[in-house]
Amino acid sequence: MGRAPCCDKANVKRGPWSPEEDAILKAYIDKNGTGGNWIALPQKIGLKRCGKSCRLRWLNYLRPNIKHGGFTEEEDNIISSLYISIGSRWSIIAAQLPGRTDNDIKNYWNTRLKKKLLGRRNKKDNTSSDHDNPNNSDHTLSNSALERLQLHLQLQNPNHNNNNFSFYNNNPSLWPKLHPLQQKLIYNTLQSLNHTSHLTTIPQKDNTQLYNEPASSNYTTTDNDDAVQPEGAKISNRPAVTGNPVDMGRVDQFDVGMDQISALQTELHEILMSGYVATSPQKQEEEKQVGGYGCFGEIMSGSSSKDNLSWWFNDLDAKSASSNSWDSTTTTPQILQPGDHGMFQDYELGYIV
DNA sequence: AAGTTGCGCAACCGCCGGCCA
DNA sequence: CTGGCCGGCGGTTGCGCAACT
Structure with a gap:
């Protein structure tokens, strides 16, 4: 009933x-x-x-002071950044953009901004893979997670073929922070792209700078990182995926990445199932550090690390925040400016008040 | 010029959690 | 403690219009 x-x-x-x-x-x-x-x-x-x-x-x-359309580049950047960090929690994103509604932002993202940043995907490929894959079960990466992963891939590519991410290169402290396993997923994807795709090449130059930790990151590299990341794959010293500006930010690049991701998600699932839990002091410390990764601080208390990761993969438990767009206009939240180091502090501290 | 396709947006749907009796 | 009510939220749908063939 x-x-x-x-x-x-x-x-x-x-x-x-x-x-x-x-x-x-x-x-x-x-x-x-x-x-x-x-x-x-x-x-x-x-x-x-x-x-x-x-x-x-x-x-x-x-209601008064509603803005429709005419999203500015700054708003684009805020939306993109928050989407990467917290996913499709539109009400929270809307709370950072006075005058914008969650519905407006959601529509804007789904119809324009996503395409602007990721390129237009081949609809046929997308639907057929969804329907034909019998393994498309509950631990499949959600569309949201895939989009966020793809955005990170593009974000970390210094030679993207448009200017959509110049904001981040100018303000590296605004890069969304990731859980180490998220970093591994991205890194493995990059590596797989390098090894398998004719579209990508190992760069000759060191692009270390673009992989440096965001200035505001709480994460500090430890020996234990090697348990999470491939050998020699410290986050701060990674190779970039390609030097060819045509390679990234296009449909063909994305489709290649999707093939790799399906294998990687299995690997990640195994990692999760095989005990990425705080069984040692080092891992407990790691778990503490995870609290500094964007939204992870919110969900650390009272839930297992597996639950935390399911947040990234399936967005299952993303409905706890109490902020809403009504409040967002009545309380006039502080507008985040490019260059603010505290873009994600609200989330680290338990969301907007 | 007519038909078709794609896009953008407003509105709807249904689940979830908080509140309260 | 429990169950019902209500608001909030994210996903989805459907309509109208523009672009394309």
Whole structure:
């Protein structure tokens, strides 16, 4: 037996809002507020709408100071950075962008920004691989995780063929921080690309600088890192994937990466299942350090490291934050500026207040 | 000019967690 | 402690328009 619907769907109007309905709703809320009860509100004001629909209309369209469209490059960067770091938690991302709604950001990301940063994927390839793969089970990388992985791959490539990531090269402290296993996944992907793809070449020059730790990272390399990363693969001294600007940021590069990722996810799964748990003092220390990786600080308490990683892979437990876009406009959060070292501090400290 | 395809956006759906009786 | 109600959230859908053939 399913959950009771929030309203009588047979007797509520659906679809686009008319100007008259907008005017009624706006006039009432301007004068009386929502009264703390969206479900009862439409009856009070004589609208044949579901309370949720009223709430959505108000939050996404009618409330004051809403901005539509015209995303700036700075907003693009903030959205991208936060998406890489915390995934599709649009309400939290929206809280960093006054006047923007989670719905707007979500739409903007899905329809424009993702394509701008990742390039346009081949729809046919994408769908066929999803449907034909019988191993596409619950430990498959989520689309969100794959996108974030791909963004990291591009982020770490110094010779990308567009200017979309110049922001990060100018502000390396803003690079999202990663769990060591995330770093390993990315590193292995890069290595696999180097070994298998005709599109990629091992660079002759040392690109160490672009792999240096972000200035704000809490992570410090320890001997134990070798248990997580391939030998000689310290994060701060990695080879870059390619020197060819055409190689990265394009559909063909992404598709090659997808093949490698499917193997890597198995490896990662084995790592998770085989005991990436804090069984030694070193690993316990590592777990503490993981708390400095973007969102990981939020989820460290009371959950296993496996759970933490499932956050990255499946975004399963990403609904705990209490911030919302309503609050984001009423409290006017501090706007993050490029160059701020504290872009992720809110998340490290337990999210926005 | 007409038909088709793709895109962008508003709105809907349903799950989840917090609150409260 | 428990169950129901409600708000919040992210994923998905569907419509309208523009671009393309």
